Amino acid sequence: MSYPTLYNTVKNSRFLYGLLKPVANYYxxxxxxxxxxxxxxxxMEDEIDTTKEALKRIPSKEQDLRNxxxxxxxxxxxxxxxxPKEKWTKPEEDVRYLSPHIDNVVEEEKEREAFDAIKVVRR
Incomplete structure (x- = not known):
């Protein structure tokens, strides 16, 4: 069972999204x-284990561009x-390329912990 998060609440509410989107852009x-x-x-910090693993999973071209x-x-x-202003990263170019991989790594770690916690009962 997943609990509602602030992100999902804002994303699903047109009023809150319209209210907070300009604030987020300004920030x-x-x-x-x-x-x-x-x-x-x-x-993102490179020293965190999940980030290290996610960096291994991105394509080498994206790693080169990041470096x-x-x-x-x-x-x-x-x-x-x-x-110069014309070379700034535009908001539409500022896409998340690492976050999906980090989410996958976190999910795999949760799954691994769940399987490691299983107790085998012998009959």
Missing amino acids: ASLVGHRQLGLRYDDL FRIRSAYQLSLQHHIL
Whole structure:
């Protein structure tokens, strides 16, 4: 049985979605990752085990693009610059490429824990 989450409640309510979507867009523009050419999933920590496993599952081309975006952002940060406005990551380009893989890894870990907790009863 799954419990209702705030995300699902907002997503299913036209009123709440219409109310909070502009706030979410404004917050995303304040964070500044798009001004450096990064996507949201580029901000995930690489040291977490689930993220490590998810990074192994993305295609090598996407890994190369991710590494390039991160290195470029580091360089811009060191120089105290941001990209020109026409090179910023647009909201429609800021798609989640890593989150589905992370969700799959988490589900597999839950399933593995459930199977490990099974007690075998011999008759």
